[in-house]
Amino acid sequence: MSEDRHRRWPRTVWAAVAVTLLAACGGGDRDAPSADAQASGGELSAVVASFDLAIGPPARFLVAMLDADRRNLGHGRVDLAFTYLGEGTSEMTDTPGPSAEASYLPIPGTETDNPPDTPRFLLPSQGRGVYAAEVGFDRAGFWEVEVHADVDGDGRRSATTAFEVLADHRVPAVGDPAPPSENLTSATAGVPAEAIDSRAIDGPVPDPELHQTTIAAAVAAGRPALVVFSTPVFCVSRFCGPVTDVVAGLAADYADRAAFIHVEIWDDFEAKRINAAAAEWLAAGGGDGNEPWVFLIGADGTIAARWDNVAARAEIEPLLRQLPANP
Amino acid sequence: MRFDDAHRGVCEAAEAAAGDVEAAEAIFFDRAHDSLHELAATLDDTDRVSAARLLEAKQDVEAELDGAVRREIVRDHLVALAAVTGDALDVLGIERAECEP
Numbered sequence: 406m407s408e409d410r411h412r413r414w415p416r417t418v419w420a421a422v423a424v425t426l427l428a429a430c431g432g433g434d435r436d437a438p439s440a441d442a443q444a445s446g447g448e449l450s451a452v453v454a455s456f457d458l459a460i461g462p463p464a465r466f467l468v469a470m471l472d473a474d475r476r477n478l479g480h481g482r483v484d485l486a487f488t489y490l491g492e493g494t495s496e497m498t499d500t501p502g503p504s505a506e507a508s509y510l511p512i513p514g515t516e517t518d519n520p521p522d523t524p525r526f527l528l529p530s531q532g533r534g535v536y537a538a539e540v541g542f543d544r545a546g547f548w549e550v551e552v553h554a555d556v557d558g559d560g561r562r563s564a565t566t567a568f569e570v571l572a573d574h575r576v577p578a579v580g581d582p583a584p585p586s587e588n589l590t591s592a593t594a595g596v597p598a599e600a601i602d603s604r605a606i607d608g609p610v611p612d613p614e615l616h617q618t619t620i621a622a623a624v625a626a627g628r629p630a631l632v633v634f635s636t637p638v639f640c641v642s643r644f645c646g647p648v649t650d651v652v653a654g655l656a657a658d659y660a661d662r663a664a665f666i667h668v669e670i671w672d673d674f675e676a677k678r679i680n681a682a683a684a685e686w687l688a689a690g691g692g693d694g695n696e697p698w699v700f701l702i703g704a705d706g707t708i709a710a711r712w713d714n715v716a717a718r719a720e721i722e723p724l725l726r727q728l729p730a731n732p
Numbered sequence: 733m734r735f736d737d738a739h740r741g742v743c744e745a746a747e748a749a750a751g752d753v754e755a756a757e758a759i760f761f762d763r764a765h766d767s768l769h770e771l772a773a774t775l776d777d778t779d780r781v782s783a784a785r786l787l788e789a790k791q792d793v794e795a796e797l798d799g800a801v802r803r804e805i806v807r808d809h810l811v812a813l814a815a816v817t818g819d820a821l822d823v824l825g826i827e828r829a830e831c832e833p
Contacts, residue, residue, distance in 0.1 A: 475766065514798075529765060530758040604795075606788060638791045639784065641773050646794065675780050 448473040451552045451564040454535045456695040456713040459571040459578070463541035467714060468507065468552055470536070470564060476526040477533050480509050483524060483554040485538055490567065492546040502548065507538035510715055513647035525557040535715055545572040575692040579710060583630075583702040584689070585621035588668045588682035592617075600672045600680060603638035612653040614660070615667035620682065622664075624706040629663040629728050631655060631721065634683055635697035636670035648697040648716045655721060662728040663701075670696055701725075735774075736828050738767035739817045743831035746810035753806050757797050760810070764817075765790075771820055779823050786820050789813040 454467035468485070470478035487502035509524070511517075511534035527533070542548065551565045577584065589601045591613055598605035601616055610616055615633075623630035633652040635645035649667055656665035668686070672678045679694070687694050699716040701724055703709040710724055741763025749756035768790050775783040792809045814831050821828045 528758075528762045530761040604791065639787050641769055641776075646791075675784050677780065 449478075449562050449564040451550065451566040453550065453566055453568040454714050455568075456698070457571070457574050457576045457578075457692060458542065458568065459574045460542055460545055461574075461578070463539040464579075465712070466505070466507070466538050466540040466550075467510070467535045468550060468566070469534075470524075470552060470554065472526055474526075476528055478524050478536075478554060478556065479511065479527040479532045479534050480521045481524040481554075482509070483507050483536050483552050485536075485540070486551045486553070487540065487542075488549045488551070489544060490547040490549055497547075502542070503540055505538035505540050507536035507552075510534050510537040510717055510720075512644055512715060513651045513717055515647075521557065523557040524554045526559070537715075542570040545570050575690045576687055576698065576713075577690070577700065577708050577711070579708050581708050583620060583624055583700070583706055583708055584685045585624050585706075586668070586682035586685050587619050587621050588666065589680060590616045590619060596672075599638075600669060602667060602669050603636050603671060603674065606638065612649070612656075612667060614656050615649075615653060615665050618664050618666065620666060620668075620702070623666070624702065627704045627706070628731075629704050629709075630666055630700075630702040631663050631725070632666045632668060632700045632702065633697060633716075634668045634670060634687060634699075636674070639671055639674045640697070644715055645697045648699060651716060651718050651721070652699060654718065655725060659722075659725045659728075661730045662725055670694075704728075734767045735771050735821060735824070735826055738764040738771060739814065739821055739828050739831060742768075742810060742814040742817050743829075746807055746814055749803060749807035749810055751803075753797075753803055756806060756810065760793065760797070768813075768817065771817070771824075775820055775823060779820075782816075782820050782823050785816050786813075789816040 450471045452469045452471065454469050455465070458466070470483070485505045485507050487504065489498060489500040489502050491497040511532055515532045515534060517532060547567055548570055549565055549567045551563060553561065553563045556562050589596055591601065591610060598610050602610045602612065604611050620630060620632060631652060633649055635649045637646040637649050640646060652665060652667065668682045669680055670683045672680045679688070687696060687698065697714065699712040699721065700708055701710040701721070712720060741759055745756040745759040745764065748759055768786065772783045772786050775786065789812050793813050796806050796809050818828055818831060
């Protein structure tokens with residue numbers, strides 16, 4: 406890395422890193438894309454949208470790009486260059502890491518027909534999304550990603566932001582056994598409807614097909630399951646409703662291949678009481694409760710795939726198609 | 733102030749909804765939606781009930797915009813959201829413009 410870049414990271418960088426992480430990783434109660442990271446162009450910000458990054462084989466890395474007017478960069482591809490900064494406890498390093506090309510991943514429901522190939526800034530009403538790439542990290546600590554984009558009509562733009570990579574995942578990861586949770590279902594007696602789905606505050610539980618069985622029952626039966634953890638009403642990440650809708654749509658088309666389950670995050674939002682199943686999956690391992698999450702549990706009861714924050718139908722559907730139909 | 737602007741955005745969306753639901757939707761998402769999430773997150777620490785009311789009112793608007801485009805109902809939900817947003821600003825002691833869509 407260049408000396409210029411090194412000078413942009415004085416010893417006090419850890420304070421800035423901490424601020425960025427607080428805002429970007431959120432603790433489950435903050436808006437993810439609200440943190441302004443360092444922008445080499447002066448106005449562009451990069452925000453890591455991934456939850457639970459850890460050492461391991463390549464996995465999905467998400468980053469959003471925003472300009473000063475909070476327009477979202479969308480479409481096309483951007484280049485990512487990673488640098489390992491250190492553990493945060495001593496002199497920082499500046500060790501080059503992997504690079505990757507990231508593709509635009511629109512929030513479900515904001516896709517456009519014939520999307521342009523070149524990145525461009527979008528108003529929220531025109532589209533929202535993040536960029537996704539498969540990236541593997543080989544050491545825990547603080548990392549930086551530098552994002553480069555050739556923006557339509559605006560030339561080459563770049564921004565950097567820092568994020569933390571953990572030694573171990575805090576949320577169940579691919580290959581882990583699925584916690585056999587007894588999530589609430591439509592048949593659970595004595596619970597308010599909004600604890601099953603927060604949208605049921607003044608009406609019936611929507612998407613009833615997602616509330617017919619438990620994760621424990623699916624695992625015990627050796628039946629694959631697609632499970633979404635989200636709170637469509639009380640979501641602060643902005644993506645919970647669309648992601649829940651994606652899973653409901655898949656349930657309509659692939660009910661013969663898997664169980665489909667929605668786990669509402671809140672038992673009682675105002676009392677800050679989380680549903681036990683959500684806590685078992687998203688907090689028990691030290692996770693901070695960020696959501697939404699989608700997990701695909703295989704017939705063997707282990708996690709076959711998982712998607713954090715943003716989950717598109719096009720990412721999930723190919724895996725469902727591989728499952729045997731079992732009416 | 734972003735939160736005050738979000739409040740004004742909801743009000744303008746409510747005004748627009750009387751004649752053009754698509755315009756109202758654009759105003760809502762471009763001017764208010766993201767900031768309302770941030771406002772709810774800010775309220776979360778001080779007034780959980782107000783945060784809940786705000787997110788519920790926002791969800792009502794989104795649900796209506798997502799499905800049917802019944803002009804009167806969209807407008808009613810936006811008017812309700814404007815009132816809840818105004819209350820939220822009051823809780824936080826943020827000055828706000830008058831809004832009577």
